[in-house]
Amino acid sequence: MTQAGQVWTTTPLDELGAQFGGPAIATGFVEPMDTYCDMSHLLRREVWNQDPPLGVAYFCGVLPDQPDQASADRAVADSMLSLLRDFGTVLWPGAADAAKAFDWSHLHAPATATTPEARLGAQYLRANFVPTERYVLTPAGSTVHRLAPGALAGAAPGPDRVPNLYLAGDWTLNGVNGGCVEAATMSGMLASRAICTVPREVAGENAEWLSRTEQ
Secondary structure (H helix, E strand, O other): OEEEEEEEEOOOOOOOOOOOOOOOEEOOOOOOOOEEEEOHHHHHHOOOOOOOOOEEEEEEEEOOOOOOHHHHHHHHHHHHHHHHHHHHHHHOHHHEOOOOOEOHHHEOOOOOOOOHHHHHHOOEEEEEOOHHHOOOOOOOOOHHHOOOOOOOOOOOOEOOEOOOOOOOOOOOOOOOOOOOHHHHHHHHHHHHHHHHOOOOOOOOOOOOOOOHHHO
């Protein structure tokens, strides 16, 4: 399970003294939201009716197993509340109030949201709870069990073939074999090639990168 939080701010992150700016991704920060990135460059792609935010930051990390979706959602809210309360002024020194605590007014939220919980509730929080949403690990010795995008397709049904079934996702055998958007993109391109031979080349593909005995 993984968790993510996207928070919009009323002040540009660089004006808040962002310690990690530009396109850089900071990871290994603090658990459980240990990865952070300033994604303010996406603001121009967003549509706001009025009073648009001036900054947006993405956070994500591993989510300890939860019994149900509601519990997972609460865990994400608790994670983000703790992160901003305890480390918000570390990430953004300019977001400190007179008492040097995190000033929650910097979160973009309706004027009626007057508590930290309410202002955080106006952000986007996500708990990836169901199996199809979860992050795919690649422990040693597991790559040999990955299916290639065209592995199950076949002209006729069989014990291990399903006509017109092609696979795509970072969980397939794709050359990167790790959970990331690059692996998912390569997998989609490999699926396309299995279907129609295009594209002939997929950047990053290397059949010799990992031998079967090492997988």
